[in-house]
Amino acid sequence: MRERITLEVPPDLQFLRLASTAGAEAARCTAIAVGMEKQDAFVHAVELAVSEVFTNAVKHKHASSHAWRVMIHFAINGRILEVVVKDRNRPFDLDSAPKPVLDTLPASGYGLFLVKHAMDTVMVHREADGNVVTMAKMVKPEGAS
Amino acid sequence: MRIDQQVMNNICVLIPRGRIDAVSAPIFQEQLTTGDDDNKVVDFSDVEFMDSSGLGALVASTRRLRAQHGDIKIACLYDKVRRTFELTHADRLFDIYDDTEAAVRSFAPEKSE
Numbered sequence: 001m002r003e004r005i006t007l008e009v010p011p012d013l014q015f016l017r018l019a020s021t022a023g024a025e026a027a028r029c030t031a032i033a034v035g036m037e038k039q040d041a042f043v044h045a046v047e048l049a050v051s052e053v054f055t056n057a058v059k060h061k062h063a064s065s066h067a068w069r070v071m072i073h074f075a076i077n078g079r080i081l082e083v084v085v086k087d088r089n090r091p092f093d094l095d096s097a098p099k100p101v102l103d104t105l106p107a108s109g110y111g112l113f114l115v116k117h118a119m120d121t122v123m124v125h126r127e128a129d130g131n132v133v134t135m136a137k138m139v140k141p142e143g144a145s
Numbered sequence: 146m147r148i149d150q151q152v153m154n155n156i157c158v159l160i161p162r163g164r165i166d167a168v169s170a171p172i173f174q175e176q177l178t179t180g181d182d183d184n185k186v187v188d189f190s191d192v193e194f195m196d197s198s199g200l201g202a203l204v205a206s207t208r209r210l211r212a213q214h215g216d217i218k219i220a221c222l223y224d225k226v227r228r229t230f231e232l233t234h235a236d237r238l239f240d241i242y243d244d245t246e247a248a249v250r251s252f253a254p255e256k257s258e
Contacts, residue, residue, distance in 0.1 A: 013168050020166070020194075044194075044225050048232075051196045055167040107205035110197035110233050117232045 003029075003076045008069040009054070011061045011087070016054055019072060023050030023083060026074040030081040031139045042139050045118040050083060052111040053133050057087035079139045083119075088130040094122060148176045153249045157182040162191040165199030173199060177206035183215025186248040190221035195229050204238065216240075220248040 007022055009015045024047035031039035050072065057070050071086040097112035116122050119135040126132070146169035149160040157180060165173050177185060187203070189195075207217045219241045222230065230236040242248040 016166055016168055017164065020196075040224060041228065044228055047194065048196055048229065051166055051194075055196070055198065059167070107201045107208070108197075110200050110235070114197050114229070114232055 002078075005074040007072040009072060011058045011068065011070050013055070013058050016051065016058070019054040019070070020047050020051035022072065023047045023074070026076065026083070027081055027137075030076045030079070033076060034079050034139055036139050036141060038142050039139055041142065042137065045137060046081060046083065049115045049118045049122075049135055049137075050085070052115045053085045053135070056092075056111060057085065057089060057131075060089045060092070061087070062089065080136055081139070082134065082136045084135075085133045086127070086130055091126050092124065092131060094124040094133075146172065148173065150176075153186075153245065154253065156184055156186055156249045156252050158186045158188055158245055158249065160188045160191060164193055165195040165202070167196070167198040170198035170202040174202035174206050177202065177217065178209055183210050183213045184218075184252045185210065185215070186218045186220055186245060186252075188220045188245045188248075189226050190223065192226050195226045197229075197233070200229055200233060200235055204235065207238070216252075218242060218248040218251055220245040 005026060007019065009019050024043050027039070027043040027046035031037060031042060054070060054072070068088045073084040075082040094112060097109070099113055115135065120137045121135065123134045124131055146161055146163040146165060149162065151158050151160070159176055161173060163169070203217065210217055217239065219239045221244060222241055240251060242251065
């Protein structure tokens with residue numbers, strides 16, 4: 001099965017739930033398509049990753065950014081769900097996001113760290129007018145590492 | 146998100162319900178840090194989703210209350226929210242209890258019979 005779904009979402013936090021639950025539903029569809037319906041961890045991981053990346057896109061948007069949309073593409077390819085999120089923001093470096101130093105009780109800095117741990121692969125590259133975050137995760141039987 | 150409150154053995158118990166994300170995290174943090182109680186329990190049994198914004202609010206509030214010699218204890222952390230704690234290793238920062246009563250009792254063990 002190979003399916004593609006695209007959302008164009010205004011860069012506003014009022015649409016955060018829409019974006020992240022769309023991620024959860026895309027994950028659920030991926031799991032059902034391969035006959036593994038009990039996939040709470042997989043669904044939650046994708047929902048979390050989309051929530052973090054969408055929030056990041058909104059929080060770092062330019063003041064003049066009302067005219068563009070966050071583009072969220074889901075591609076179901078067998079057991080693999082690929083999620084691509086495009087924004088129109090300034091560049092950011094995924095690798096520069098440090099692991100939170102928990103002893104200092106940091107109030108922020110967990111977002112990209114969570115994305116990297118929730119998904120199997122995460123890449124960021126720069127296009128002419130914005131950032132492209134490409135993430136993928138494979139459905140595995142519940143309990144498999 | 147809605148946040149209910151109750152008092153058990155003079156400890157403030159917060160019961161957030163719904164999603165704790167970038168939209169609702171500021172409200173969550175405000176509720177965690179307002180009031181005269183420096184010791185609080187958060188019952189997560191009705192939280193369906195929490196991302197890093199919610200976790201950040203919880204950690205920032207904990208830092209503030211610990212500076213005032215208080216603390217936040219966690220109760221009823223079920224799978225979805227527990228994963229957010231575990232992925233970030235934030236579960237090491239908190240005392241986590243299976244039920245609210247145990248979390249409340251932990252603030253005053255000397256009063257146990």
